[in-house]
Amino acid sequence: MEHKPWELQAIWPLEILDLVALWHTYRIPIILTTFTALMILRAYLHLRTPREKLSESPLPSSPSLVAEKSKDTFGTNTVLVKAPRRIVGGTKKRTPSHEDVKPGQQKIQVLVFFSSLTGTTEKTAKAFMVQMTENLTASSTFAEPQLHDLSYIDYDDYFITPPKADPETSYFYLLLLPTYNIDTVLDNFVEHLQETHNDFRIDTAPLSTLLGYSVFGFGDREGWPTEEEGFCSQARDVDKWMAKLTGRKRAFPLGMGNTKTDAAERLEEWKGGVEEVLKHIAETGELGEGVVGSGDADESDAEDADEDDGEVLFDDQKVVERKTKKKSDGLNDLEDIGGSLGKSSSSRIVDPAELEVDFTTYSKKSKLVAAKVTKEMVPKDSPTFNALTKQGYSIVGSHSGVKICRWTKSALRGRGSCYKYSFYGIASHQCMETTPSLSCSNKCVFCWRHGTNPVGTTWRWVVDPPDMIFNGVKAGHYKKIKMMRGVPGVRAERFAEAMRIRHCALSLVGEPVFYPHINEFTAMLHKEHISSFLVCNAQHPDQLAALKPVTQLYVSIDASNRESLRKIDRPLHRDFWERFQRCLEILREKRFEQRTVFRLTLVKGFNIEDEAEGYADLVEKGLPCFVEVKGVTYCGTSSSAGAGLTMQNVPFYEEVCAFVEALNAALGRRGLGYGIAAEHAHSCCILIASNRFNVEGKWHTRIDYEKFFECLESGDNFTPEDYMGPETPEWATWGKGGLIPEMRECLGKGRIRSH
Template sequence: MFPNGWEVSPAILGRVADYAVELWHEHRIPIILSTLFILGFLRIYLRLTDSRQEKLVALPKVYNSEKKGLEEKKNKTEELAKVVVKKVSSSESSSGDDERRKATGKKKLGGPRRIKGDANKRLRKEGDKQQDVKRKIQVLVFYSCLTGSTEKIARQFAQEFGNSLTKSTEEEKAQTAFLPPQVLDLSEVDYDEYFISPPKTEEGEKVDYFYLVLLPSFNIDSINDTFLEHLQETHHDFRIDTSPLAPILGYSVFGFGDREGWPTEEEGYCFQAKEVDKWMAKLTGRKRAYPLGMGDWKRDGKERLGEWKNGLVDVLGQIEQNGGLGEGVPGSGDPIESDDEEVEDDGEVLFDEPAEQNGGKSKSSGSLEDVEDIGRIMAANGNTGKKPSAPIAVDFTTEGKPKRKAAAPIVIKEMVPKNSPTYNSLTKQGYAIVGSHSGVKICRWTKSALRGRGSCYKYSFYGINSHQCMETTPSLSCSNKCVFCWRHGTNPVGTTWRWVVDPPDLIFNGVKENHYKKIKMMRGVPGVRAERFAEAMRIRHCALSLVGEPIFYPHINEFLGMLHKERISSFLVCNAQHPDQLAALQHVTQLYVSIDASNKESLRRIDRPLHRDFWERFNRCLDILRERRFQQRTVFRLTLVKDFNLEDEVEGYADLVQKGLPCFVEIKGVTYCGTSTSSSAGLTMQNVPFYTEVCDFVVALEKALKKRGLNYGIAAEHAHSCCILLASDRFYKEGKWHTRIDYERFFELLEERGPDGEFTPEEYMGPETPEWATWGKGGFDPRDQRVDRKGRPVEVS
């Protein structure tokens, strides 16, 4: 009701509101633009007519403390200038410019005052400053030594360096952030404690670490080799972050050399110190605080070490003030690193995805042209009599390549030539290349077993002594590029053998020699058990599963015969893509086939095979295994990848098991390698299943097999490897599982009946599976001591 007594009905108000909304929607753009124009015009008018416009003065502290002066606009500039002069005259930390201004009485404040110091430091809160006072800096001086001279140098250096860092008076010493430097021998420290992550401090302590390494270079086996190998493996370890030492403040390396023995740097002068400097740069996220120092102790070593020490004192002084390396500090920029992990195609081996087609032309270089010469290569080897007139059907890796116009002399190339990018990449990952296409590498489980810290799942399941196991391959090439491959995509790929073929005796002797060399390098590692080290010098088992496709090697049977002649068991892994070679394979101790998917599309996504007929080849291999099930110990190896082959594929896997009827089925969760080719396939840590998920899958698979009338049971597990074993009831005797192997009996059967003779897996079935390895027991040998990543004991429940 209006004041005069009028009343308006709700219907009229509703129509008025609807009309207003309709009017607003129809004319809202002109109204908004008009309003903005009026406001803008008004603002310009007021600024032009205001004769008391103020000047900007960059004095935030004075401005905030003189709020009353802001109200008196006429005399504002004069009053602020007086306050500045007063502040400058009473301040003990004023700059030279301020002093001259006070002496001359100048009041000109035409620009911002220049302030010296760290901007980040000025912005810290008072609480953060109090925390910084409590934080300490611990310098760790690492050294290696054979004769004792480097130890004396390191201890003397640490004492002098510590004296240079600490202050003179007692009051200054109490306020300094530096703790006395610690001197550590690389032959005695646990690398996992210092070079996988910074050392842990006690609760309440806040300590930042700074690493210094004094390293003489030796041309003989020494602790330096073990140390360098640890740095390399840590960098390439899929379970560890690529820069695990990034939390430290910085590092620097000084190398001692002998110019008489190594006159130039290229010939080896301080070469191990340079390697340590390079790998530390990668592990710390490029926190080289001072450049690499080098000196000949017989000549200029003391002078060079003194210069290096003085430079470090300056750098650490800056770190104490600023809290970090900052900008402009020597070495704080991006160092030029050699041997980058990105391996380019050297024109002789195949990497990565096949070239994309564009208008009938391939984007790749001429590195794939040699595949078209398979016919001529085979002719050169005596495999064919005539060059075919029609183009040879080859794999899609050669699709779209123009035919060569003129026939050139065919030179069969080496698979991995020395000093090629492939060779350099594999060797820096810890592989020893034997010949032109074979390799060997010491397994991490071998190192763990030598120290009594646990063996791999093959020990729990089959009784393999991990410290007596050699991991090798006679062929570094593979016909798949699996998304979970650990090899960073650096090994060559191909569908047919087109390289030089090394004789089997060269490979056999070479892999043994290099394996023993790597075992010998473990003798100086803390915790290695003497009895296991002695046993490791006798190879008893060979895992042909390192990288590539071992069955691809043309003389694989001869190589296996050499292993068996020295009573070395053979565990061969193939990827079910070479049925002809599988059919011609003679006896092996245990034959693995990787079953990475249950259907064609899933297999294409996970294994990324190069063969066009990969699914047909896969099924032919399963048929061969079914025929061999009473002649070989056959194993299906299932690698579970979340969001790839884990969900809704139990029934499909059960169908494959029914088709191949293997003796055993190993189910293992994928191990993620962050720097592998998996990144291009969309594989992340989210695709790694938890052990509970693997257990659920195994239980479901067991039920699906029993539903089909197949008698398989859960025989053993190794929780630490996220691996579980399903076994056929053929190996269940008298209420116990017998998954282990009687190796001596296997070799006796080979000698009695020959490599082509017939004998069944039951004839060399070993003793019963240990109780601690059975389902629900975890699978960790109670005789070993389980430790965490820092080497601290862990109780196994």
């Protein structure tokens, strides 16, 4: 029954009607306010309710908690006791107290520790402290260094955790340690470091909050002539355990000096390197880029093959691996990378000096084709760039690169240099391997570069100036050398030598003479007395003819006939054989201006069988100063497999020796005056030399580099004999294997592997 308004007014009082109207108007805010008040009341009551004590609650089913009952004067209570934490290996990641301190705000405290029995090391340490204080305290970032005698300090105060200080102070440890043949405090110190690392009750790397550390050892080579026999053994032990305790914070390589000869000189070198690292920390707040060392040389012996897949960095005291972006790197067979490069925005207008040069068909005069716009050979956003950097290359500019090889790392660790040391006296740790052109006109089946570098028959890219390339490759090389400073086995003296480039191998990847300004680039090398070893592929005769003298000029001779060359080098030029023959003629013309070399890479099944006579014909045509014969190294890449190359194509060293003997006999039958001069069995490489370098029955294949620069700077004409070096070492001559003493020691330990 429905009531009219005036009827409701008669039934309900006016006040009730007003309340109903008010409720309909404000019902939603009222409901929300009430709900909120109830929730607040519920939370308040929950917080005021007493909680059940953990000791009175049932035990959780966790193996790390053990319930033990202990009885005291008040009764029996159940008490929870945590079981000891089990260390399963690895380094616990810690957050340094100074992590959030910006560079320039943190205070760096250098602590110098020493041990001395006779007082000699103490005297040296105090003099070292005076110099260190003068060099560092000029900057407000550094606190005054402190000197501590290991005989008087409590190890727990410094070598379990760093000293307690305000959050803005960070510590850097230096240790100056002698080695004795009697028990001293150092024996206890080494034992303490070892026990600290192995103690399950504490972190395996309790000193990881340090900025870094470095060790210098004093020894006597008369008592211990070699490291294996004990030279600086205690310093080496401390260096190893400190690497473990600090989480691999070796900031500078272990230095060692002979107290009776070169200790002062080696200490000065080491101090300079340490100060450079400290200044870098002060500027950036971090240790910098570097390959971290494990602290145990034995643990890093398997680091050769894949160590350049990524760069390991120190970033805010944390070890970080810089990984390449996962982009397609399928540029294995590129005759024209224009399609890929077209996606790049890198382009510019060039002047007439950078016109495109057509190398497709050989002629005395190359044709210049005008081009309005050119692109970069290897843009930063291209798959080619990603593939090469992943392999360990540092790309300089748009078409150049630099990389250190495993022999450089081997030489830094005292394990021998490559065949160039046996043949020509080049120490690998002072050699820079680079190229001004990453592009090549061949796609050789044995190429080490995985087919990822660009290829082409014309230069159609931006041309970077030679001074920019020269400075860039040097900086890239030194950067990679510095990344080795934390690797176990690297010594301070070899590290210091490596920071002075003396040789440059222009053979990294691509074709060096392809670069339009190659002469200007080699001139810059020679100006700084850096020798030049240039390798070309015998496909650019005009550029080869225009090349000014280098220290040693190589031409790759990979086959003795047209068909074999087509199969093994897979050249892009249609007239590749004509180009090849012309390059041999040019090399013959240059044989009295500079040292010339034929480089033969033997690939079983391609260019070994029944080709000795054909190679002898090529040698007769070019008359090089030397012929290097090397067995191919198989890289195991898909590109090699696609070309038909497998491990079955890698010749044994005995097969290479047999080929060389057959080739030498063929040269003898032609009366050309060559002989087998030297070998390097570990590189599977043998050297045949012209009798021009045989003096009184002794081979002189090495180079007098200073004499070469004197001849070059004189402006007069000179011949290769004018800078012929000393006699080839007896251990490097044919029949002796070519293994230097350091390599023999490593070989005896089973550490040498084939190149």
